[in-house]
Amino acid sequence: MADxxxxxxxxxxxxxxxxxxxxxxxxxxxxxxxxxxxxxDQGSSHGETRIIRKAYFEHSDYVPLLLRAYDLWADLEAESQQQLFWKCGLMLAGLPNSEAISGARLSANQHGLTIENLSASAATQRWPGFRVPDTFDVVFEPDAGFLKVEDCVRAHLDQAAARGATLLFDEPAVSWSSTGHEVRVRTATREFVAASLVITAGPWAAELMSDLKLPLQVLRKPVFWSETTSPACNLDAGMPTFYFEMPSSKSFYGFPSLDGQLLKVAQHSGGELVADPLLVDRQLHDADVQPVSDFLQACLPRVRSQPAKHSVCMYTVTPDRHFVVDRHPEFPNVVFGCGFSGHGFKFTSVLGKALAELAADGRSDLPIDFFNLRRLMAVG
Ligand SMILES: Cc1cc2nc3c(=O)[nH]c(=O)nc-3n(C[C@H](O)[C@H](O)[C@H](O)COP(=O)(O)OP(=O)(O)OC[C@H]3O[C@@H](n4cnc5c(N)ncnc54)[C@H](O)[C@@H]3O)c2cc1C
Known part of the structure; x- marks a missing residue:
């Protein structure tokens, strides 16, 4: 008898x-x-912190969702009685015509968001932990900051369980099916039945929806923690989160040191293709370290260029690097979110709500139309 x-x-x-x-x-x-x-720590939502920001350089259409995401994070903080969001700001640095600088300015202008424009030397003076190249412009967004990623996931899970959700762990689904009115999900030992299904499988999305032939690529993304002895690199000293778009088109991001000892930094661009997310290579290689080490020497000289520890995470990217949040084209009672392309976590509050609405009501009033699956299938 199925549950x-x-x-x-x-x-x-x-x-x-x-x-x-x-x-x-x-x-x-x-x-x-x-x-x-x-x-x-085996998927895409681990490693202590995630940047959250409003002046979205990837596209200004994300901004209304971000405003809602901020509200929902505040609600979750109140309900779970813990701090999830640290508003320490974000410093974007790049050439004036770089995607990060021009895109953030565009989003801020279109949506009336607060940003500050600084010269490279003014930024280095204000935050002595950085050495910003002379040719760069700097945009500072004071409302940005970071979320504690595992705490956010746990808070959502705990609050779901407190409202009666049944949460089963270490229970891989091996298959699912839908009649359009009823879904069945099978694990190795059990079968579950429901009116509708939400598939949010991260790097395993393409495998679980193989019928759709989703054009997703899974990328291996190492993340580093490096030692710093400089108080200028500490959260308490006012160092913001940061994102540098280098003229080489490599981009790097990071966080102020939370403990006064280690600072987290990683390369956003690039990444090796992962054939099987269960077998992703979690070892650290010289080729992983070199670009980040070069970046630290150039732009964060008070941080040791060799990492003290690392972690490996995965991006699941779409061809246009925008998300997919939609209903299954064949089964209206199956909805899914995937392809969050390395910038999704800040949206888990608001798109969690959108997915819930799609599953329960068949529609959502949140502005998610541009995450439709059609655009990717048209590309082929
Ligand atoms: C290094 C790194 C840095 C990032 N930085 C940022 C950032 O600063 N800001 C930001 O907004 N975003 C950032 N992102 C992106 C963001 O973290 C991801 O977009 C987001 O966490 C993806 O969540 P997800 O739910 O899709 O995947 P996951 O959190 O991995 O969840 C998928 C879940 O599905 C489960 N699952 C899969 N298959 C099955 C199955 N068959 N049966 C049962 N369960 C299954 C998995 O175990 C997993 O728990 C970053 C990502 C990485 C990797």
Whole structure:
């Protein structure tokens, strides 16, 4: 006899935890399933911190969602009685015509967001932890900052469970099927039935929806923590999160030191293709370290260029680097979110809500139309 629910959320990492929370808030019978444990380090939602910002350089259409995302993070902080968001600002640095600088200015102008424009020397003077190249412009966004990633996932899961959601971990789904009115999800030993299904499987999305032949690529992304002894690099000293778009078109981002000892930094651009996310190479190689080490020497000279520790994460990218949040073209009771292309976490609050609405109501009033699947299938 199968267990019966209103909605099953397959994959309760970043987005699935958000969806499970919003579904449970509506009083629905929710089952969340994950192949690993709560807030695990095997997918795409681990490594201590994620940048959150409003002046979105990737596209200004994200801004209305971001404004809503901020509100929902504040609600979750209040409900879970913990700080999830640190508003320490973001310093963007790049050539005046770089995507980061020009895109952030465009979004800020279009949506009336607060940003400050600084010269390279003014930025280096204000935040002595940085050495910004002379030819760069700097945009500072004071409302930006970072989220504690595992705490956010746990808060969504805990609040979902507190509202009655059933959350099963270490329980990989092996298959699912839909009649259009009912879904069945099978694990190695059990079968679950529900009216609808949310698939938020991160790097495993293409595998779980192989019928759709989603044009997704999974990329291996090492992240580093390097030692600093300079107080100028500390959160407490006012150092912001940072993103540098280099003339080589390589981009790097990072966070102020939270503990006064280690500063987190990584390369956003590039990444090796991952054939099987379960077998991603988690060892560190010289080729991983070199670009970040060169960047640190050039732009953060008070941070040791060799990492003290590392972690490996995965991006799941679409051809246009924009997200996919949509209903399955064949089964209206199956909805999914994937292809968050290395910039999705800040949206897990608001797109968790959108996914919950799509699953429960068949539609969402949130502005998610530009995440439709059609655009990618048209490209081929
Ligand atoms: C290094 C790095 C830095 C990043 N920096 C930022 C940033 O600064 N700001 C930002 O906004 N975003 C950032 N991102 C992107 C963001 O973290 C991701 O877009 C987001 O976390 C993806 O969440 P997800 O739910 O799609 O994937 P995941 O969190 O990996 O969740 C997918 C879940 O599905 C489960 N699952 C898969 N298959 C099955 C199955 N068969 N059965 C059961 N469960 C299954 C997995 O175990 C997993 O828990 C970064 C990503 C990385 C890797």
């Amino acid at each position: 019966v629910f209103d909605v099953i959320v397959l994959g309760i990492g970043g987005f699935g935890s958000g969806a499970a929370y919003h579904l449970a808030r509506r009083g629905l019978r929710v089952l969340g399933l994950d192949r690993f444990g709560p807030a695990h």
